[in-house]
Amino acid sequence: MNLIGTVTAGKPLLVMAVELEAQALDGDLPVLLTGMGKVNAALSVAAALATGPKPTELINLGTAGALRPGLTGTHTIGTVLQHDLDSEVLLRLTGEVTGPPLLVGDPQGIVLATGDSFIADPVTRDRLARDASLVDMEGYAVAAAAHAAGVPVRLVKHVSDDASEHAGKSWQESVAECSHALAAWLAANVTPSRAG
Numbered sequence: 001m002n003l004i005g006t007v008t009a010g011k012p013l014l015v016m017a018v019e020l021e022a023q024a025l026d027g028d029l030p031v032l033l034t035g036m037g038k039v040n041a042a043l044s045v046a047a048a049l050a051t052g053p054k055p056t057e058l059i060n061l062g063t064a065g066a067l068r069p070g071l072t073g074t075h076t077i078g079t080v081l082q083h084d085l086d087s088e089v090l091l092r093l094t095g096e097v098t099g100p101p102l103l104v105g106d107p108q109g110i111v112l113a114t115g116d117s118f119i120a121d122p123v124t125r126d127r128l129a130r131d132a133s134l135v136d137m138e139g140y141a142v143a144a145a146a147h148a149a150g151v152p153v154r155l156v157k158h159v160s161d162d163a164s165e166h167a168g169k170s171w172q173e174s175v176a177e178c179s180h181a182l183a184a185w186l187a188a189n190v191t192p193s194r195a196g
Contacts, residue, residue, distance in 0.1 A: 001044035005030030013055035017138050021062050024179035037116050041138035045145035057152040060142040061182045065119050065163030067129035074185045077155035078109020080139045083128050102143045104155050114140035125163040135163055158182050
């Protein structure tokens with residue numbers, strides 16, 4: 001966990017996985033860099049919310065792979081789910097719902113699938129596309145930690161790649177442009193008055 005800036009009551013806290021995604025931000029709001037993956041994201045957010053003042057909201061900005069053809073740009077997520085947790089089997093075994101999808105915005109909005117795998121093959125991409133439009137590695141964990149702490153959360157993802165065999169190279173080539181697009185979204189959607 002790496003916190004850039006100071007968490008202040010009355011202002012949002014930006015949450016991102018890695019510094020490359022945050023490179024275009026202007027520094028007006030604090031940024032929590034969690035590291036990649038669900039465990040790093042959940043631990044970092046939980047620790048940040050357990051100590052010090054509570055932000056008005058968490059805004060998880062980051063990159064995502066497109067699971068469907070032609071999907072580009074920046075998207076505010078409506079629902080986030082875990083693609084690497086076999087909830088149906090766990091329900092049959094325990095009778096309890098484990099890791100249900102989380103509503104984080106418009107119920108009719110874009111669905112994000114989160115898991116600890118970097119999706120870079122068409123078979124997995126097509127399987128995930130049955131339930132979601134985008135895929136990332138931190139969104140569900142950020143949302144779950146925020147919900148547990150009673151802090152509002154928004155997930156905003158910019159498409160960096162097409163979750164194909166070229167995804168890793170595409171991500172490296174596009175992350176700077178993605179950072180600028182996310183900074184532009186932030187400037188347009190989180191005004192100084194809304195940021196405290």
